[in-house]
Amino acid sequence: MVTILKLHFKDSLGKDRYIKIAKPKKGLDKETVQKAMQLMVSAHLMQSEGADMLAIPLGAKYVTTTEESVYSDKD
Known part of the structure; x- marks a missing residue:
């Protein structure tokens, strides 16, 4: 799983x-995220x-995604 902050x-x-x-x-x-965004x-x-x-x-939110490989030449 991969998590980002959007x-x-x-x-x-x-x-x-x-x-x-x-x-x-x-x-x-x-409060931490609001302050950082306001600084930006x-x-x-x-x-x-x-x-x-x-x-x-x-606003801000954590987004978590799961990747499932179907095909890759590197496998």
């Missing part, structure tokens, strides 16, 4: 934007054509 933002144009964190620390609480917004980390890609933090 961060959800709105950009300054109103579009949904997501950042996926590989191998996140488990058990992060709401305040730092203007991502911009495109004058628009902030991370303008409003909306």
Whole structure:
């Protein structure tokens, strides 16, 4: 199983934007994640054509997936 932390933002144009964190620390609480997301917004980390890609933090969730190989030349 693979677990990621998926961060959800709105950009300054109103579009949904997501950042996926590989191998996140488990058990992060709401306050910790909100603070980190707000720091990302305040730092203007991502911009495109004058628009902030991370303008409003909306939420975060852990997503766990299971992979099952059907075919691979490497087997």
